[in-house]
Amino acid sequence: MTPTITAFEASPDRGKGQARDMRVRWALEEVGQPYDVRLLSFRQMKEPAHRALHPFGQIPTYEEKGGLALFESGAIVLHIAQQHAGLLPRDAHARARAVNWIFAALSTVEPPIVERETAWFVERDKPWYAEHAPMLDERVRKRLGELSARLAGHEWLDGAFSAGDLMMVMVLRRLSSSGLLQEYPNLHAYVARGEDRPAFQRAFAAQLAVFTAAAAKG
Numbered sequence: 001m002t003p004t005i006t007a008f009e010a011s012p013d014r015g016k017g018q019a020r021d022m023r024v025r026w027a028l029e030e031v032g033q034p035y036d037v038r039l040l041s042f043r044q045m046k047e048p049a050h051r052a053l054h055p056f057g058q059i060p061t062y063e064e065k066g067g068l069a070l071f072e073s074g075a076i077v078l079h080i081a082q083q084h085a086g087l088l089p090r091d092a093h094a095r096a097r098a099v100n101w102i103f104a105a106l107s108t109v110e111p112p113i114v115e116r117e118t119a120w121f122v123e124r125d126k127p128w129y130a131e132h133a134p135m136l137d138e139r140v141r142k143r144l145g146e147l148s149a150r151l152a153g154h155e156w157l158d159g160a161f162s163a164g165d166l167m168m169v170m171v172l173r174r175l176s177s178s179g180l181l182q183e184y185p186n187l188h189a190y191v192a193r194g195e196d197r198p199a200f201q202r203a204f205a206a207q208l209a210v211f212t213a214a215a216a217k218g
């Protein structure tokens, strides 16, 4: 059975590939696994039928043969990487380190990025924002500086491209419009390398086509 994922019917990012279904699409494209997509409105995400799959009423979800249903983009990408060749090294230690990088992306690098982004969306018209924003930028810079130092001189985080790189590139892409990534040329180039991968390009085009179709409907 072809796996089915869920995605926004009309992504608020207007097709920039920032919604988390993009991670799952990219992983599926990397391993050559075709997939179906069920598009959901914000209302449908909160209905019992979807909450049965995703307790928090969000996208993405992933369903496959045998009744397995997953939510959480990290768990889905890891599952895909474990089921197919191409996203995790065979060597046990190298494999564990690649998984390590998935967690590092999600639990160490992404939180300050999300915190900064959320403050901009929710607090930018508040009087304290001007004082708060530089502190949020510094928290992001701290992680970028550390990651930049680790990546120095390397193409990918630990040998060949892995699910760890996929997740890290997706997390760093969230800074695309911030100007912060450009302060770290090797990270900027790292993200560009990820985006140049044919599998990324196919995943990006697929999610953009969804947005374009929704925009045409009005």
Ligand code: GTB
Binding pocket: 011, 012, 013, 014, 018, 019, 020, 021, 042, 045, 057, 058, 059, 060, 071, 072, 073, 074
């Ligand atoms: N931890 C979960 C995961 O990694 O899968 C988080 C899932 C999540 O945040 N899903 C979001 C969602 O369903 C979409 S991706 N939101 C609807 C809701 O909660 O009601 C987050 C996202 C949304 C929009 C942009 N954007 O416009 O740039 C970027 C990222």
